[in-house]
Each structure stands twice: as structure tokens, then as C-alpha cells.
Amino acid sequence: MEADPAAKPIFEANDDVRVPGFVLPVSKLVSEEAAAAQRGRSSAQPFDTAESADAVTRRKQINAMVAPAVAKLREQFAVKITGTTIGGIDVLEITPRDASHDRDRVLINLHGGAFTLGWEGIALIEAIPVAALGCYRVITVNYRMAPEHRHPAAVEDVATVYAALLQDYAPPRIGIYGGSAGGALTAQVAAWLSARGLPQAGAIGIFGAGGVPFEAGESGYIAGYLDGFFPPPPADGTDPIDITKGYFSGTDNNDASAWPAFHPEILAKFPPALIITGTRAVDLSPAIYTNSQLIKAGVRSTLIVGEGMGHCYYYNLALPEARDAYAAIVAFFRENLK
Template sequence: MTRSQLDSVSELLQNSPLDLGGDVEKMRRVFDEMLGSAPLPDDVRTRTTELGTVPAVEVRVGATASAGTVLYFHGGAYALGSAAASVGLVSEIARRTAVTILSVDYRLAPEHPFPAAVDDALAAYRALLDRGVPADSIAVIGESAGGGLALALLLAIREAGLPQPSSATVLSPWADLTQSGSTMDTRADADPVLTRRALRTRAADYLAGADPHSPPASPLHADLCGLPPLLIQAGGREILLDDALRLAARAAHADVPVTLRTFPGAPHVFQGFAPVVDEAAQALDQVAAFIDSHVRPEGRR
């Protein structure tokens, strides 16, 4: 790994047309165009599907039989992004582990404010269980706001009395909509993607007056007891770094098995650059190994 790769990615992001707190319709187009700009390799197979009533995109790489199922939640501050636009990053995870990944098209704010996304996440998980997919053959992954949503799903699963998935991985999670983390200020000049202003705008759209301290909205403030093993990754340049650090500490205090890895010099969700950045590829290798070490292949009970 060379630091110059991460520096180049940060410069690219800083000069992009994306303003996360800008006009939502315009930024949705910009966000999807940015994520979909690189062509997918020929061995990536996708199809649209539904998990109950929730749309999703199924992603597989190659012809290997599936050894488990990943439920994936894309980022975009609860207002941008889509399952289709997430396929590039999702396929890089699928390439590294023999699982089928289902990227969930949860409803977005401001049209569908909190708790619509959480309701969709739980409905998608229930649909997998109703299909007969064992909980211990399911892993959950989310990036950015999708990381917060993945954590909110685990809380909803516990509240509903359902079996927890085998594990959960959150990449640069936005887990605290109160924006109380110290790196909101200390990393403000270093972060090429996120700003407090933009997150404040999108949080207001998502919450629509709901309490930002509510655990399903800000899982960092929840009782984390009983959650499955967690893998948390974050970049050293991002203002959400403290969300990841505090989340790991709270999980450990709740006796949840937790692995935290930070990547110096890395921006928000740098894993999306795995094809061209060595450290991003190494991060996804860790994600795949974590999934494989916890998921129980279907049929092997």
C-alpha cells in the first residue's frame, strides 16, 4: 500500500460534483453516476428481486455455489443511493467470499422518513427467514448510513425476538445522528467527502422531527447487548471516525465480540476503490474473512 493511492482518492472525491447536503434530486443523480461510472467485470451477475415487499438486487460473482447470504445496505445519508448503484462495491465483497449478496432498496428520505428504512430492513430480514434461510447462514453488511441501518436492524431483530444473523460488518458507519463525535470537528479539514452541514441537512430529512437520540435512529446510543459479532472499519480522514471508535467501545462494554480496524489516511468508504487502492482491497479481504469465519453454509447444520 502506498499513501499516494489514498491521497489520490481523497483528491478525486474532494473535486467531485457531489454535495451530500445539496438538492436531493440532483444529488441522487450525481451519486448514482459516480458509483456506476466503472463498468462491472463480465463475471458479475445481477438480477432484481424482492424480499417480501422490499425491492433488492441479487449479486453473485462467478458460478460458485452460494455458501451463505449477505443482506447489504447501501450508503447515501438515508436520502441518496440505490441497490443498483451499490453493485460495484458489493461485487468486490462477493468476489472474495462464496456468498449471495442481496442489496436492499430501502425507502429514502425525505419522501419516506424514519423509521421507514428500519421497517424495510426488518421486512427484508424476515423475508429471508420465511424462505427458510437459517439465521446463522446470514451476514449483514452496511456502509455509511447503511452501516447505521444495519445496526438498527440488529436492534429491531432483538426487539422482535428473532434469531440474530451470524455477524454484522459496518464500513464507516453513521451511527450517531446527534453528531456528537469529536472527529466531527477534529477531522473537518481532512475529510474530502462529508461535512457537518451536509449531515445535519440529511439527518433532518430522515428524522422529520424524531428524536436523534432514539436508538433505532442512532444505534450508538442503544444498549448493544445480545448483538452478533461485529466488524467495524473506518478511515482516518473521516469526520465519522469517532462514531466507529465509540461504537466499538460500547459493543465491548456490552460483551459483544467486536473487531475494529482503522486505516490511516483513508477517506469515508474508501473500500469502494478496492480495484485500484491496495489498502481498500486489504480491507475487503478482512471483510470476506470475517464473513467466512462466522457464517454457516446452508445445508451444513
Template sequence: METPRRNIDSVSKRSILVNGAAILALLAAAAAAMASAPGQPSAVDDAGNLRLPNGTVIPYSNLASVQARNNFVDQTRGYERILAPKPSDWQRRQGETAPEEERRWYDQTLYLPWLAKLRRQFAVSVEPKTIAGVQTDIVDPAGGASDANRHRVLINLHGGGMVVGGRYGGQLESIPIASVGKIRVITVDYRMAPEHKYPAAEQDVIAVYRDLLKTDRPENIGIYGCSAGAELTASTIATLIATGERKPGAIGMFGGGPADSPNLGDSNYIFSGGKARWSEAADGYTGDVNLRDATRYPAGSADIQRRFPPSLLISGTRDAALSRTVFAHSRLVDLGVDAELHVWEGAPHCSFAQPFVDPGVPESQQAWKVIARFFDRHLGREKR
């Protein structure tokens, strides 16, 4: 039997998190880019007022909900906490490697506490399953999918800068959608950097997708992801189109889009305090690839993008990837793609899908409903 491919985020936390802004390379998150370096005062006060690295203070939007403001404070300070040294009583377990220790650190500090909140809010089942040699988690709503979604399925591609987020990060992004949309979601634990380079992750996703095609119609399948998962969604679809394979019925790219340029735009420049940067972690995955070369990276081709399926793009006004998402949407629309864009006031990067997600935030609830309704409108219903 084929051994499941399990991604291992073995980069040392210390080798990536050089300062407060550098966690952007790990999670590509605006809140991380805003976070202060260890030992410095928090970048955000109790009222949500944000102090940028250049000294500018931005009051939290009075158009956003109180719950969103509180979650913004939690998220920004949470990333600052991750930057801090491990507690003195944190010990490596017997037989545990350094990469395993770091992975456990992220799981226990970032993913699992917030995943527990979602599991209390949403009634779902989560079943680990190896599909086409790739580790996945099958997330089903309590009582099963609705009648309308009986022959539909979504594939989730987790965020995490192409470095972390396997299993638990994917579950964070899948559980609300499965519950709100009453639909099965399969989250893929694809191979990541630094052990693996492009196109390893795309190969894993396509392997899972092809396996689903044995029982499901392509128009009944949707693919979505946030942050690095958004870019992976775009590159996977581009590869399917370039190779003449059947494409899914609809896709979602949240907090990003096709990564065909190192340019990140105004929002990243603003939230990095005038120090626009390319995600080092994502660059570690595609760093050897000319993103402008459509023969190697078809996601950058206008001819490929014009054949994208209906596409949903989501961002927030405090998302460092806002400009990138808006630009991706405008380009798809110009190419004739059925694409829609939703931007939430005061929302940081993938706030409804990343660590620190709070099911009590109205804006996150709205985002989940938008996602569920989008796929409901665009996916097919007929049995194979």
C-alpha cells in the same frame, strides 16, 4: 401483485449542496467535508496534501500506498466536481421530473463510472429482484458461491446519507464482497429521506430479512453497510432484538455505528476545520425521533447493544466518522459483544465501498478480505 417500493432521492442537489462541507449531509463522507466550495482552489494537491477549511495543511501519510494517495486525490476532487454547476449542455429529458434529473446526475457523475471499473475487475452477475415488495439486487460471484457459502447470504445496506445510493451505490458495496468472499450478496434499495422517515428503511430491510428466513437459517445470514448503511445496520439489528425476532449470525458496520447521539467526536471536528456538524440528510430521516428514547429508537439502548451479534467495524485515519466508529467499537466491547475494529492508514470515509472506489488500492483489497474472512468465521454453514 404488490408494487415494489422504489426509493426516490428527490431532494434537489442545490437544496442540499450549499457549500463544500455540506455534501457531508448528502454522503456523510470525509472527503466531501474536505472538499472546497465551487470556484475555490482544490482542497488537495497532486501529492495528496490536504488543506483544511481553517488553513491547516496535512501531508498525505507516507505509511499509505501510492495507489491510496492517488485515489484520495481522485475522491476529494471528485466531490468538488459534483459541487460545481452542471455543464451548460446538460438538459432535462422530455417528461423527466426535476428529482429524476437530479438522480440521473448523481448516477452518471458518481456511481456508474466507478461501478464500471468494478465490473471490469470482478466477475459477478447482478439480478434485480423484488423481495417482499422491496427492490433488491442479487449479486452472485461468477461460478456461484463456494461450497462453504452454499447456504449463506449477506444483506448489504448501502450508504448515501439516507438520501441517495439506491441500486448503483449498493452494487458498489456488494460486488467486491461477493467476488472476494465467493458468497451471494443481496443489496436492498430501502426507502429514504426526504419522502420517508424512520423507521421506513428498517421496515424494508426487515421485510427482506424475514423473507430470507423462509429458506435460510438466521445464523447463516449476515448484514453489513457503510456510512448511513452502518447506522441502518445497527438500528435494524436493534429493532430485531427489541421485538424478540431472530438475529443474524454477524454484522458489519463500516464508517459508523449506532446513531444514538448527534455528537461526532474529534475526527469530524478536525476534518470539518473546527465546525463539527450533524449530517443534515440523516437528520432528515430520524429528525423527529429522540435517539435517546429506547422505546422508539432501541439502537441507543445498552441493554440492546449488549445482545448484538459478532460485529465488524472498519474506518480510516482520514474518515470524519473515525471517532464515531472507534467509540461504537469500544462500547460494544465493554458490553461483552464479540466486536473487532480495523482502521486503515490514510483511508477516507468508506473508501473501499463508496463512489471513487478503486479496486487497485491495496488497502481496499485488504478491507474486502477482512470482511470476507469475518463473515466466514462467524456465519453458520448448515442447511436449514
């Protein structure tokens, strides 16, 4: 479809903007690898988002989809992966195979997957590069998810693991990070710790998310038509499909334990934060808003916005932009975990 050069947005009386159809070219500011990836994309959904798909099916689908990427990471990075429990919670411990990791610091990873899936596939995609590139011990947590569980189950599990790690690590030397649902969960954990009298972590990484719901800003609409990973909200104003399968059912959108970026007094107790998003990402608005609110609350926050990048673009290490993101992640935790 060719864009109509005469087409203009129409500003409705209710403040809605009626956007005409247009063609979005690949940005000239992205790497050639990213441009090639954009040109080769399919509009097919990567996994079944239908309401009828049960949790077990969806978890198998996503793990099968990412299995080749996990295998490639295990070939690329020499890491040791050990399954264990901490505080009674199942975790995977990822360390450099040569045991060269920092013995005084640890990172907790919270995997993505819409609070319904992502264990173990996405967890390994998020944990392996950071453990290898940063020479860290990374503990990735198998937190409780929907539809079997509801908020704050995941936060409680992460807090349990965190409290157990306090026996071996000083709080300023514990970092927490995650992507997508895991990024939102990271913000929730930072709020939870201070609210329950636990010492705050040394630094957090909120990637592919923010401290507010994904649909709270404009990017949920824009990314639905640009990135294609998540569908845009229905045009008729009805509620969108709940990809969390009810994880936040019964939770008020103003609940500080779920969406802390709406609460300056909570954010003021956050540690330094690194936030990563992309111009085509559904999480762009939540990330921008959370970064701004953290700065207003007096917290050091750094925002990285990948040009032409979609949701959790850093998962794809074939992109120079992803490698830059991992370099920033490693540098951030090295600087802030005292």
C-alpha cells in the same frame, strides 16, 4: 499555506479547543496508490449537497458519478445481477456468475447515501466485490429513503427482507453489512431484530458509520477540514445542513431504534461486529465509540482504522488498503456465519 511552527492550540474556558491553521502532509504509512490519490484530489464536492437540490436530481448525480466505477467492477468480477423482490421489497441479487456461491449462507447489503440516495449505484459498488471475493449470494435492499419517508421506514424494509430470508436460511448464517448510511442502518437493524422478537443475525458489518449520529463526536469537525467529503459543522454553532433530508425528523437522538450504541442493554444482544473507518473519516468517532460500547456490552467487535483513509475508503479497489479491507470483510463473515 505554510504552518506556523510557533502556533499552538488554545484551550478555551468552555473546553473548546481553538486549533491553529496547519499543513497536513500525506502519511508515510499509506500505500503509494493512496498517497497519489491524496495528491490528486480536488476540493470540489462530488455531488450537490445544497438544500435546494431535489431527491431525484441528487440520485441521478450520484449514480452518474459512480457509473464508471460500477462498470469497472462488472468487468473485473464475473457476477450475475438479478432484480427481484423479497417480501414485496425491491432488491438486487448478486452472485458469482459461475454459481459457485455458498448455498447455505447469505449476506444482506444496505447501501450508503445519507438515507436519501445510493440505489442502484452505490449498492452495486458495495455488493459486487463481496459477492465475488467471498463467493456469497448478496441481497442488496432498495429500502425507503428521505425525503419521501422517515425513520424507521428503512429498518422496517430490511427487517421484512430478513424475515423472508429466514424461510431459507438459519439466522446464524445470515450476515448484514453496509457503508455510511448503510452502516448506521446495519446497527439499527441489529437493534430492531432483537427488540421485535426476531432471531438475531449471525454477524454484522458496520462500515463508514457507527451506532450514534455522525455529528456526535469530534471527527465530524476534524474530517470536515481533512477529508473534505462532508463540510464541517458551522462554526457559529447553528445546525449543520441535514444531508439526510429529514429522514430522522421527529426522532430523538436517544432513540434506541435509531442510535443503539447509546444503549448497552440493546448492544448486549448484538452479534459479532466488524467496524471499518479511517483516520480522516467523518465516521471515526461514531465507529470508535460503537466498538468500545460493544466490547463493554460483552459483544465481540473488531475495529479496523485505515491510516490516512477517508469516508468509506474501501469503495476504491485501486487502493491496497481497500483490498485489505475486503479481505477482512470476507474473512470475518466466513468465520462468524456458522
